[in-house]
Amino acid sequence: MxxxxxxxxxxxRRIRGTISNACAKAGREPKSVRLMAVTKTVAPELINRAVKxxxxxxxxxxxxxxxxxxxxxxxxAEVHIIGHLQTNKVKYIINDVSMIQSxxxxxxxxxxxxxxxxNGRIMDILCEVNIGGEDSKSGVSPExxxxxxxxxxxxxxxxxxxxxxxxxxxxxxxFLGRMKELYDRLSEDFPxxxxxxxxxHDYAAAVAHGSTLVRVGTGIFGARNYST
Ligand SMILES: *Cc1c(COP(=O)(O)O)cnc(C)c1O
Numbered sequence: 009m010x011x012x013x014x015x016x017x018x019x020x021r022r023i024r025g026t027i028s029n030a031c032a033k034a035g036r037e038p039k040s041v042r043l044m045a046v047t048k049t050v051a052p053e054l055i056n057r058a059v060k061x062x063x064x065x066x067x068x069x070x071x072x073x074x075x076x077x078x079x080x081x082x083x084x085a086e087v088h089i090i091g092h093l094q095t096n097k098v099k100y101i102i103n104d105v106s107m108i109q110s111x112x113x114x115x116x117x118x119x120x121x122x123x124x125x126x127n128g129r130i131m132d133i134l135c136e137v138n139i140g141g142e143d144s145k146s147g148v149s150p151e152x153x154x155x156x157x158x159x160x161x162x163x164x165x166x167x168x169x170x171x172x173x174x175x176x177x178x179x180x181x182x183f184l185g186r187m188k189e190l191y192d193r194l195s196e197d198f199p200x201x202x203x204x205x206x207x208x209h210d211y212a213a214a215v216a217h218g219s220t221l222v223r224v225g226t227g228i229f230g231a232r233n234y235s236t
Pocket of ligand 1: 227
């Protein structure tokens, strides 16, 4: 089918091809990497097109924006929160999402726990690492991450699944490698199966460095329109 949204189909096909090639080079199975479509500022009809193209996972940054769009989503995709999450917003998403990837404080962890228990569910979480130590980014430093993971595995209602990071764009290759080393080291003490790293500009490198989940926005949907 060729129509105004065909570019989404083509982008997804191309990205899946790039992921397969990066997996082949790294001796990994293509299905060891999940492709998430990041939806910030993207219209629901484009998101639904991606889901029709086989995307099974959506990444939401902004709770308010997600709440305003979710009724229009076709319901077959899973949703993860990937943006900084304010404690007072957890209640709005606790029953809608299957994972919170951006856990960056014990305070947030406690609130997720409280609401998960109250709702009779277990929330999968990733802890966010600020691997480049950048002031502008949320996430916990590599030095402090062990304390947060210890809290996570001792908190009811949450299940620690792994780590998420956004490396500094200019040196992403170096920091993707460091992140994988940190993940492997921490995995000896904390069982984990998800390493979420890689965006439009660095997802192939992230796969080469062992990412199991890449989060792609502009590569699928085109440049973002920040006025929406
Ligand atoms: C926006 C965003 C992405 C996707 O970025 P692109 O460069 O558009 O692929 C991935 N992860 C997070 C946390 C984001 O906020």
